[in-house]
Amino acid sequence: MSRKPSYRMYLELSDIIVFAVLAMIFMIWWHGFTIRQLAISHAKRFCKERELQYLDEGIALSFNAFQRNRSGRLNILRHCQFEFSSTGEDRYQGNVVMLGRTLVEIKTPAYRMPEQNNWLN
Template sequence: MFTLGNMFVLMLLAAGCAWLWHNHGLREKALERVKRHCASLDLELLDENVAFKRLAFVHDGKGRKRLARVYGFEFTVTGEQRHQGSITQFGAHSAHIELAPYPIQIQTPPSAHVVEMSQWRQEHKRWKP
């Protein structure tokens, strides 16, 4: 027989499954935001993954404390070292992305072609009267 207690347990399980499904969607949104952020800074997102770190009360842009999900991820600049990063989300909206200090690769301009003066004089001889 289907009792009220059985119905309560069934509804509790359905609510838990819906909550897990919703959290998975939020994690996917955080992953997409981190991928775009890393691409804009020319960083490589390692493991193509964000991992849930904690559920905490965090100050939002207006200074109020709100419940937020914090996800962690790892990135690299050179491919040799792993650096930590985190993204904070209030629901489906990303609050901010924080990156650990990392070395910046400076693009050096191609070296100028150096010409020896004697070689230049040979190539640019002028006819002398």
């Protein structure tokens, strides 16, 4: 009788640690990607509601700090910069503030409103 070789896979502690670190890196990247997409949708909605032009189809995401939300859970506070135009000839920077997946506020500088119909003439 010949014995069939038995192939068993043994995981070492170092293998588990490497896998856990890679999984954590992927989760952090995925969370950042999700927050970025949410911030873009908030910025686009903000611009559309105010008849502004959202520029460059992008947003700059930055980590700022850890902060607790209303329920006491620790989340990442992020400031996301986007660019918009009010007339098509100018360029302004706005800021979307996100706490975790929740929109905190959208800040913009004072911007020039596009001229409507010249009703004075």
